[in-house]
Amino acid sequence: MIVTNRKEKVGYYLFLLPAYLIFAVFIFWPVVHSLYLSFFKYNIVTITSPQFVGLRNYLYLLKDEVFWISCKNTLFFVIGTVPVKMFLGLLAAMLLNRKDLKFKAFYRTCFYIPVVVSMVAISIVWMLLFNPGPNGVVNILLSKFGIQPLGWIADSKLALPTVMLLVIWKDLGYIMVIYLAGLMAIPDEIYEAVALDPVSSWQKFWYITWPLLKPTTIFILITQVIDSFQVFTPIYVMTEGGPGYSSTTIVNYLYDKGFREYEMGIACAVAYLLFVVLLVLTILQNKLSKAEEVSYD
């Protein structure tokens, strides 16, 4: 540490001021205010000042069928996308993790480009590809196998799965890259140590690779679950939560309540319930990654 006098120490707070002023006004205060507002009825169009209603917003949520549908849809979305993404991402990483592979950078790029593409733009393209009726690209391809055109985003049973397909396609490159880093961190000596024994590839994977990847897997799992819980954009762009409410998720519900019906109090209640769930997951991740002490002995 560089030793300085007290006058200069005041200057240090000036270095912190810009960033932390923004934090204070736009993050720390809102976190508190959001909880506060969740106990008020506050419609910014019809009411000029908030009215205290206690737990009524939370009771409203408990009784609202649409809220429960959005929770169910969100869970379906998370469970349906995260394991698939992780499996495919790990598979791709293992395919690419060979020292002797040429064009490795090329393949990695092909997998990763979907990650950086604008979610809005690709959602709209996806709407074209999965156009219901006989004039949709995917339906035309399916018809070549004798399959009837599917309703995709117009079908209440397929709307959410169509979005899920997009998200899996878009995110798996990111997961692959993280797994690649985890795989490359495994020293070759470990595999060399069993090279003379009759060990199958599957056994190598299950008894060596997979346990050593545990920290990576935990990190990916929790961060992906936290992210997936908050899915909004592809649904807003492609289906607007429909048909009916079949593709409405929690954040879609929050948006509808807060910015279509302008019920800020209810929207804050939704946000805080979501916050609690995500906080539990974050703490879980911290505990799990601290517990995983992997040694290479």
Add this chain to the structure above:
Amino acid sequence: MKKLLLYVILTLIAFLMLSPLLWMVSTSLSKDSVIVSTSLIPKEFTLENYVKAWNFPRIFNKDITFGTFFLNSIIVTVCLVIGGLFFDSLAGYVLARKDFPGRTLFFYAALITLMIPFYVTAIPMFLIVKGLGWINTYQGLIVPFLSSGFGIYMFKQYFQTIPIELEEAAKTDGYSDFWIYARVIVPLAKPAFATMGILKFLWSWNMFFWPLIVTTDIKMKVLQLGLTMFRGLNVTQWGLLTAGMTMATLPTILVYLLFQRYFTSGLIAGSLKG
């Protein structure tokens, strides 16, 4: 032989991954026809869709086009990147090098912001921005996101790897802390600035929910919002639509292709805490 199989499989999968994008580009370069084309090569090559897309929509106001949305995104993104790098690195510097009361508290405060999901703060954020009269303004889009806990953390970690002798020498020569920051630290931390800048660029360019709720005036819409106006075209004008989408995705793809190594280093650093 086994290796050949691997290359074949990988190439097929890579092709599959890129096919939606290849179809998008191909359709944008094809003349519109009644029946949609599933081929990845334009049958009747034309650039007219791009001209039309750039001039879209001109519905509500003759001057508002794709170009307007594009410019808005550029303004917002450039401000967020430059401002964000500046704010975060300033804070990261004193957290890395200086000792002062509350130092640990400030550091943990930055980390805590990472645990708070955006949607929890979104509504009060909206109300504050509305109260400041910043709806439909650039500052409303930019200011709340200028600082980031991730940025502060990464800069702190990086600055601590710079040999302290350089700063000590400058100190004994009588230079101020800000001078040391600007003339010694910043030039030496170029990789960190590049990585954080690129990540912030991507995040800002693709931002959607926040612009959605603080922008109602069409001429202030950023590109991601403007794109939603193309959705109405999905009955007949597929060429025009895909041309618009291609132009929108090109900047981030280009940035990725040009600066690939910064992506992997930034990602890995974020995921492995060490």
